[in-house]
Amino acid sequence: MYQIIRQILRTGIKTEAPPQPEDALRNEVQQISAQILHHVGRALAIRHVDAGSCNGCELEIHCLNNAYYNIERLGIHFVASPRHADMLLVTGPVSRHMEIALKRTYDATPDPKLVVALGDCGCDGGIFGESYASCGKIANVIPVDVIVPGCPPTPTAILQGILTAVSSCKTPQVLTSGLHNSKPSGSS
Numbered sequence: 730m731y732q733i734i735r736q737i738l739r740t741g742i743k744t745e746a747p748p749q750p751e752d753a754l755r756n757e758v759q760q761i762s763a764q765i766l767h768h769v770g771r772a773l774a775i776r777h778v779d780a781g782s783c784n785g786c787e788l789e790i791h792c793l794n795n796a797y798y799n800i801e802r803l804g805i806h807f808v809a810s811p812r813h814a815d816m817l818l819v820t821g822p823v824s825r826h827m828e829i830a831l832k833r834t835y836d837a838t839p840d841p842k843l844v845v846a847l848g849d850c851g852c853d854g855g856i857f858g859e860s861y862a863s864c865g866k867i868a869n870v871i872p873v874d875v876i877v878p879g880c881p882p883t884p885t886a887i888l889q890g891i892l893t894a895v896s897s898c899k900t901p902q903v904l905t906s907g908l909h910n911s912k913p914s915g916s917s
């Protein structure tokens with residue numbers, strides 16, 4: 730018993746000290762939350778759609794929910810159905826077998842809605858491009874508001890893209906449907 734106590738005292742505390750609360754970070758978080766509340770009027774609901782990704786982008790999206798980024802504290806949460814979503818977060822080039830599913834998901838999302846295309850594949854087709862198996866970039870299939878390049882983009886870049894899309898709403902608390910500046914090819 731005494732031997733163990735002596736050993737504990739000799740060894741001391743080996744774990745890292747917990748980080749001190751950062752006022753600057755706390756202020757930034759409050760500003761982002763206020764921005765979302767100002768533009769959306771409540772929490773922002775996002776439906777993620779994998780349209781043909783290699784899953785690299787998904788790993789970075791998952792990071793947004795970990796204890797470090799903790800995206801829910803900003804008033805942003807992921808939902809399981811497009812019918813509950815304000816925004817679609819779409820990854821990958823659109824594979825041909827996902828083309829109709831992506832269009833249906835877009836149609837099922839209530840207006841007004843925002844679309845963020847993630848990763849080099851989502852922005853311009855990336856390494857997959859357009860082929861018999863791939864429609865290429867997301868904007869070839871549905872209207873896109875914001876693109877976030879990177880292979881894969883970092884969680885911070887993804888968060889920045891989400892906030893850029895939210896900030897692009899000119900009218901507070903109303904996500905106007907006239908925001909879509911990138912029409913799919915072939916649409917009028």
Ligand code: SF4
Pocket residue numbers: 781782783784785786820821822847848849850851855856879880881882
């Ligand atoms: S951008 Fe990179 S990580 Fe994302 S789906 Fe394409 S290849 Fe994968």
